[in-house]
Structure formats: structure tokens, C-alpha cells
Amino acid sequence: xxxxxxxxxxxxxxxxxxxxxxxxxxxxxxxxxxxxxxxxxxxxxxxxxxxxxxxxxxxxxxxxxxxxxxxxxxxxxxxxxxxxxxxxxxxxxxxxxxxxxxxxxxxxxxxxxxxxxxxxxxxxxxxxxxxxxxxxxxxxxxxxxxxxxxxxxxxxxxxxxxxxxxxxxxxxxxxxxxxxxxxxxxxxxxxxxxxxxxxxxxxxxxxxxxxxxxxxxxxxxxxxxxxxxxxxxx
Numbered sequence: 256x257x258x259x260x261x262x263x264x265x266x267x268x269x270x271x272x273x274x275x276x277x278x279x280x281x282x283x284x285x286x287x288x289x290x291x292x293x294x295x296x297x298x299x300x301x302x303x304x305x306x307x308x309x310x311x312x313x314x315x316x317x318x319x320x321x322x323x324x325x326x327x328x329x330x331x332x333x334x335x336x337x338x339x340x341x342x343x344x345x346x347x348x349x350x351x352x353x354x355x356x357x358x359x360x361x362x363x364x365x366x367x368x369x370x371x372x373x374x375x376x377x378x379x380x381x382x383x384x385x386x387x388x389x390x391x392x393x394x395x396x397x398x399x400x401x402x403x404x405x406x407x408x409x410x411x412x413x414x415x416x417x418x419x420x421x422x423x424x425x426x427x428x429x430x431x432x433x434x435x436x437x438x439x440x441x442x443x444x445x446x447x448x449x450x451x452x453x454x455x456x457x458x459x460x461x462x463x464x465x466x467x468x469x470x471x472x473x474x475x476x477x478x479x480x481x482x483x484x485x486x487x488x489x
Contacts (some may be wrong), residue, residue, distance in 0.1 A: 373434045376417055381405040382441035384419065384432060405440045 376382055383402040393399035407420040412431050419430045471482040 299441045351460070373415060374437075374439060376411070376434075376437065376439065378408055378410055380408050382408055382417070383438040385436040385438075385439060388432070388436060390427065402438065 285296050295436045383404045391399050409418040409420050415434045465486045467484040
């Protein structure tokens with residue numbers, strides 16, 4: 256008859272460990288070099304046992320015995336072949352790290368040549384919005400407006416984005432845009448010159464018509480219906 260521990264272990268999904276752990280032990284060889292290697296493998300095996308299973312998110316040993324086993328840390332002598340190899344590997348990692356950091360600095364140096372300082376827009380200031388991210392009712396982008404707005408800046412989001420104030424019919428558009436899509440509204444330097452307000456831009460999924468006059472009305476099923484003449488339609 257199987258013990259409760261064995262029955263419970265059969266339910267757990269234990270991760271398979273390499274076959275090397277099952278066929279060799281710490282007393283397999285007497286050489287100090289290989290003892291360090293197998294001691295390290297034993298430590299890895301214990302760490303593998305402490306990994307959580309897919310069912311209860313904790314190790315099998317904690318589930319059965321209530322705790323993980325304690326084992327001493329492994330210190331490999333620097334004079335042994337394994338210690339020399341470890342030291343050499345650490346030096347290689349350090350060289351690779353320094354080379355990567357140098358490559359990042361060089362790439363940033365040349366990339367910053369074409370970068371300008373982003374403008375800083377204050378709240379309540381007016382900006383133009385680039386239309387390349389906005390879908391309008393224009394048949395092609397060539398016939399669409401290059402810049403939309405002007406819109407009022409509500410606040411700055413992070414270091415390179417701004418929250419804009421949109422009209423009611425633009426509520427379906429996310430109002431936060433990167434600073435590269437915005438341009439400040441420049442006031443005219445000529446006296447007595449009034450800038451015309453740009454025409455209203457309709458979004459792709461939003462259509463509007465203007466009422467010319469109401470021709471008639473009637474009650475139908477308790478609701479008031481209107482007969483309307485639209486501008487531009489005969």
C-alpha cells in the first residue's frame with residue numbers, strides 16, 4: 256500500500272531534472288575537482304526541488320514537509336581549474352559589457368546630432384495637430400488638411416506628450432499626443448490682421464448635416480417626428 260506522501264507526490268507536476276542528477280552522487284569520485292562539480296550539481300538539484308509546481312505554486316518539499324532543506328553555499332577555490340575558468344568567464348563578461356556600453360554611447364552621439372530640443376507647451380496655450388494620425392472624411396490624405404486645430408493644451412503627460420482639449424464631436428479620439436505631432440500657434444506680427452478660423456474637420460466615422468428648415472411635424476406612436484430640409488440636399 257502506498258504511503259500518503261507517495262500518493263500526494265503522484266499528483267504534483269514536478270519538473271524533470273537532468274539525468275545526470277539521478278546516476279551520479281557526491282561520492283562518485285574522490286578527486287577534489289570533481290567533488291566541487293558534483294557538489295554544485297547537488298545544489299542545483301536542491302534548487303530545482305524548491306521551484307514551485309504548477310498546481311499549488313510551491314515546492315514539493317514545502318508541501319510535504321513544510322520547509323525546504325538547508326544546504327551550505329558552494330565556494331569554488333580560485334586555484335582550481337574550475338575557479339580559473341570562472342574568473343576568465345567573468346572577465347569576458349566584463350569586456351562584453353563595456354563594449355556594449357561604448358556602442359550605446361556612440362549610437363546616441365550620432366543620433367543626437369539630428370535631434371532638437373522639444374518645445375515646452377504651457378497649459379491653455381494653442382497648438383496645431385498633425386493630421387497623419389487622424390482619419391477624416393477626405394477621400395485621400397493629399398486632399399486633407401496638413402494641420403488640424405488649433406487646440407488648447409490641458410496638461411503635460413510625462414516628458415514628451417500633451418493632453419489636448421477636443422470639441423464634443425472629437426470625443427472618440429484619444430486626446431494625448433507626442434510632442435513631435437504638435438506645432439505652436441504663432442500670432443501674426445502684422446497689425447490689424449485677423450486670422451480666419453479654419454473650417455471644421457469631420458472624422459471618418461462621424462457625419463454631420465446642417466438643417467435648412469423644419470417643414471412639418473407629426474405625432475407617431477407617442478413620439479414627435481419632424482420633416483426636415485437639409486442644406487445641400489434638394
